[in-house]
Amino acid sequence: MKRKALYYVVFTVAAAGAAAGSWIVSLKSPSSAPAATVPASQAMDVSAISADMKTMLASYRKIIVLTQDEASLTSDERAQANRVGQQLFHENQERIDKVDAALAQLLTSNNPARFDALGTLIDYVESGEGLYDADRLAFRELMQSLLAQVAKDSSLPAIKLHKRISEDLDALAEIERNYEKEIRAVFGRFESRSIQLKREKWDSYVAYLKTLYKREAILKDYGVIAPYPARPEAPAPSGPSQAGTEDGEIFGKALPKKTVVLTFDDGPHRRYSEEIAAILKQYNAPAIFFSVGRNIGSLDAQGKAKLNGGADVMRRLKQSGYVLANHSFSHAQLSKQTGANLKAEILNTDALLKAVDPQRSQLFRFPYGARNKEGMQMLEDAHLRSVMWNIDSLDWADPVPSSIADRVLRTVDKEGRGIILFHDIHERTVKALPSILDRLVAEGYQFAGWDGESFKVSGANAPAPVQRSAATGYANSWAIVVGIDKYQKWPQLQYAVRDAEGVGQMLVQKFGFAPDRVITLKNEAATRNGILSAFHDRLAHGNLQPNDRIFVFFAGHGATRKLSSGRDLGYIVPVDADPNNLATDAIPMTEIQNIAESLPAKHALFVMDACYSGLGLTRGAANASFLRDNAKRLGRQMLTAGGSDQLVSDGGPNGHSVFTWTLLQGLGGKADLNGDSLITGTELAAYVAPAVSSVSQQTPAFGSLPGSEGGEFVFELPEESEFLNTSTAQLSNDAIALNTKLDAQASAPAAAVVVKDLQGGETKLVAPAAVPVSARQKAQRANDQGLLLYKEKQYAQAEAQFTEALKLRPDFALAANNLGFVFYKQEKFTEAARWFENAIRMDPSRAIAYMNLGDAYARAGQGDKAKGAYKTYLELAPKSPTAGYARQQMEKL
Template sequence: MTYTKQLSIAAVVLAIAGGGAFVALRGTPPAAAPAAAAVAGATPELMPELHAMLAAYRKIIVLLADEKTLSESDRKAAGQVGQSLFHENLERLSKVQAMLARTQALPPAQRDAADDGLLSYIESAADLYDADRLAFREVLLSLQKLAAADQTLPAIKLHKRVSEDLAALEDIEKQYDKEINDIFSRFDTRAITPKRERWDDYVAHLRKLYGREQIMKDYGVIVPYPEPPKSAEQEVQAKEIFGNALPPKTVVLTFDDGPHKSYTEEVAAILKQYNVPGVFFQVGQNLGKLDAQGKQTLSANAAESRRLIDAGHTVGNHSFSHALLSKQQGQQLYGEIANADQLLKATDARRSDLFRFPYGAHNAEGLSILSKLGLRSVMWNIDSLDWADPVPSSIANRVLTTLSKEQRGIILFHDIHERSVKALPLVLDKLIADGYSFAAWDGHEFKVAHGGRPEPEKIAVSTGYANSYAVVIGINDYQKWPKLQYAVQDAKAIRDTLVNRFGFAGERVFTLSNGEATRNNILALFHDKLADAQLKKDDRIFVFFAGHGATRQLSSGRNLGYIIPVDSDPQQVSVDAIPMTDLQNIAESLNAKHVLFVMDACYSGLGLTRGGGNSAFLRDNARRLGRQMLTAGGADQMVADGGPNGHSVFTWTLLQALNGKADLNGDGLITATELAAYVAPAVASVSQQTPAFGSLPGSEGGEFVFQLPAEAEFLSAQSAQLSADAIALNSKLDKGRDQKADGNTVLVKNLQGEEQKIAAPKPVDASSRQLAQRANDKGLQLYKEKQYAQAEAAFTEALKYRPDFGLAANNLGFVYYKQEKYAEAARWFENTLQIDTSRAIAYLNLGDARMHLGDSDKAKKAYASFLELAPNHANAGYAKEQLKKL
């Protein structure tokens, strides 16, 4: 491709203070600048890597843009994730460099087109801001070196063009200096800061693309709250070396992640020029490799390590592969430390006994391994952020500003980037001018060579019941009344919920269905069965009736409600039906603390009163009798059938409420009032029914209480979810209930047709463990309704309360998996296994995620671990089939 005019890049860089998007770095051909799609077509292998590099670069900016406002724990976590992104980009850069080398070996026409496509994208892609282009500096430097090695005319032209681009990046760097320095600085400025709309514009644009907390969560990190106590951390720190113990105005210069084939040598040359020592923490795989028998093969970089030691610098261990060692254990963790040490010894026996954990992240086992190997951990207290900040002067300003407050410290640099090399002289000039000394490791310490307690668990809330009884009645096949379709199925579902979810003993749940539910049998069940049970004063009784109801007006004008047994005659309701006054009398005579009637039938004729909770709810509730009733609707209303799974709308809503939706105040308890406050407005919003609720005569204001069980399901591919019609109805129910509620307060009718305002009890004090469990339970509920974004937020909340909650970690991973975010899912399944190595289902999930990522070796290992832990699991056959495919 030929250009009619070749312009210097620096001449066309826009003045950043003027605002607006970055238009072009170079002159453009007569036609418009290449579109992104055309560029991608010209370099199909390279462009995805460049896009991924840019995305990671942008995420690092977002992670640290609010650093001044972050807590120490937030800042540390953001730094660890940022360094993960940074090291991922190092791997991408290595791939890009290999691709560029292959490109230069192509036939001239293909090579020139590919080079032009790459440079046109960096120079003039319309969707790039000028700050974005700084992400590609190392790519341009690599291309420049390749061009310099070729003396042909096209290579000379390419070298000139790349050199112009690099010069333009220098101009961008200078223009953005103040903006980026302000963004990355940890400290407030002392003077009035002018408004810098260009940089604010850029960061605002990035925040639309990425959120800091989401980036961290995607990389397996959630910052907990409340902040963990410091006592254990301080104990760990006592075993390590930190810069705050150095004498005043003393610093140690440390450089991580090398040796690099060119930048390490440049850093050493600068240190020699200033006559100051450095400590280089090196990654084992950069020095060489080990075979299965442990035999070392050193690479060319090992020579650079020896030269550092010869020059008087210290070389230490930075693990074998720069893995996140806080999430490793056993032989894998040991190998990361010991294998790197073995390669360092092979490189030069004079290697030091210093070790730096990648990202500064470790666990107790890692520190124990260091002790066994005779190594010492060295941390830092001054982070240059050179891995994140693209501007050398900004890096230098950060180090100097931090030192002005700390007055001493171990400084963290990296010897693998050009910007670090550029920043180092700026730092050294100022430190020497300010009279700082530079300490070196003498084998025992750093010397200048010359002149909280855990949160106590609160007592778990308890309903305080002795025994739980239930009467469950469902009638479809009436003899003389219209037949129903769903009542028996409703009764069965309620019984199963009471037994399987709330722990009612099966022998204490008395059930009558269809022909069994005669008038005599129903009354006998109350008078005889419950009497024979020898009820105690701390027992509770739950009564559920699904069938016909009727209302008859008395001569006084007062309505009286009836439930209709299977053998009742419509013409003889007052004789062979059961009036609600009888149920009132039965309820009042029962020797139990709390009784709750839930009637999936419509009628009128009970005078109900209201009993409420207060701030001392559980304590007071244990002393007060409770007799309450919730009905499906009033007189002349029809029960709405046709709900999901063969249920009436009322019973379906009741089941969802008992599944957790009625825990309106989030205390892990569902009171009868909360049940009504969810069910009544929800049912009324989707049907012609107006459910009613209140307390029966004889009630003293006590509340029937369900204690929600702690969900223990580890989500997997076999986890059940609701059908589409069930999800649709639940959405309508939730929306309808919310529209009729004012917070946790709603208007609900009593059986006289009058409105009463009811509200849920206030939450009880709960521990972090309890709050985490509730958030996880909420996440499971949302997952079953396929509300993945909300489920993700709930599981995240659980992990904020309890970072070691393996159940929530797995479930968060599976929500990612369902959204086809397999890399993020794999990180969280690995987190789960770090918390609980015996959790078989997490290995199965991890295997599935790794399969989708194309990582067959790790998938195979995960499936094998699953089968080893659970050889008889229902999914063992599936795991074996997956292994056969690998």
């Protein structure tokens, strides 16, 4: 896990008067030192920016008050609240742009006090009086923009500021994650960091906001007063069905059942629009992008279009097959516009869209859904059609991706069909979209696109093909990990507990399993009753859900007993089993099968580092046909270390068995045979089984248990973020030697691997076909592969991978540093220094790159430059574990 070295954690108990159930964690950064005294003549007045930031926060809070408790509102009240909330949101977007421009101007000035002025503003975000945890997410987009602007300045104060903002953004991400875990069902989940990390209950935060603002008062300020509820009217006489239309408008209610239309408003955005398009492409899902005209360009006095960079984004969206549509010129509330102003809002954007795409669609969406009769008539005269929505993601109000996804899926369940409103101007929408699409596909929904006349599902009436496994579709991840060395009546083992510990650490640290959902049983705890109760009691009490996954690992003795029918029956042996009472004391594979079928989880994978026979597996390999709809198929898979009468080899590196060492290497990334950053159960077996067989007398077996529907357990590899340096650990020589042998047997992506099933037969495993990924994803994957190769001291291959990463992503500071360190390890110090310099240019606040640069300069005989690099490192990380090393190096020069 990436560690934020400059934070010091101070735990304090909340005061008695604080909200019930809250507690506080302060994280303070030593970089927040008192500002240097600045002459009054050079002091900078940032009061206007500060005032705008406070107004931004007030609007953010009002949006929360408006949209909170949405389930208790009538449909009319909800529509009014959303309309005013969207207006508040768009006013805030303009305010953010204004503050953004002011900060950019401040940074480009030559006033030496500019960094102190910016520091004052960041102080407010981090520790402003009266700010709740949830408040700070209001400033996230502003902080992201400021980070990019500061990166353009290479001075030391700018580098320090860059580092501070980077750490604050990391903190904001953790705020989101922590509340996401804690109160998933509530509208927002927030927390804070250095930025002092506190954790108040969401109800307490909302209660505080309601003392500041009232929904009725906010609505009234924006010209809305909700009338008293009208008496129920008698049902109108039945007439021709108007489902889905109102005065020619399209709402989506007339779509076929289980059909949705994906729409994105307010772009184009220079980054998020194309990221969203790349996600949609993975699902073969069509979409409509309703764009604001001023984001595309302007019209001169003669009505000629002058396009800007946004138009280039639009062209690329069009080339990718997406529909371009009109969302007015300035996002004004058109229900209040008339005459020439109203006409310009509609037709100016239409002219710009025609300049981008002469075959632009005739679809139009009124901002906020607010329209009047005159506007509707103008649409008709211009041959445009109004498209509304019936499913609002509220991504404009809700800053937490999981909450957005939950809302959309709940509303889709209620409506059964419709047009979904998203916005392509938020990072949170990018994060929420995959889990939404995963679930919709799993539940059999179709995605409809606009064909010029109506919304239709292209091709056969079947769910859109998803080209990747739905790893992100898991709600929770569980594990039962068992390791037994100290048997009471069986021979003692040397490796099993260490194997179990290694697997447990891998699940938590690499794959994000929550520690409280990893049930670990070691030695005396791993009795028969203890193992069975872990399944029957602890999982049940943990509220196991249908969209969860379960990983089971057992390291210990296995045994095989021949039944009177001649069939073999395998057992796993608990710590208290008697060899003479195997049938009653051990756990037969038939019971494991029954447990697997009874678990309500989506996917389960059993990995047994024990040898036995007699488990009937129903199916073998995965294939591309059911990766397509993996999210809706149950999966029950098992991988075992060997067959009957085979001894488990315990001579692996670091005290592991050969099987578990190979398993850990596979989960570390080697089992991603098709390079899509996902490891399926089949890929894991296709890597582990032949590799273990090649270096031992074991023949691992793999297959699906009865009750499986062909679903695949999926691990999603996280992006590695380690900057290589002198502290980076590499594998021991014996580990490298074994890995070399294992990799010699690794399957090529398209190659079939034949492995044993547990009845002695053979099954063929084929890794899923690789899926298209973006250049950024390819670059990350190349970097991750480079890290694995570096740790195995395969420097030439690691150099090639880091080089590939930089070809795909020229601004990839992580890969630039890592390439430099590969040169450093090969004593190519001049080349190393160049790449460390490149990394610093790409990410000027990355302290470790300065340490590496100092080492490279020192070894290249450039003492003065080395001192400068070490000095900058100490300025950025004065209390880091390697600060003493840097000072020693400076003294030597």
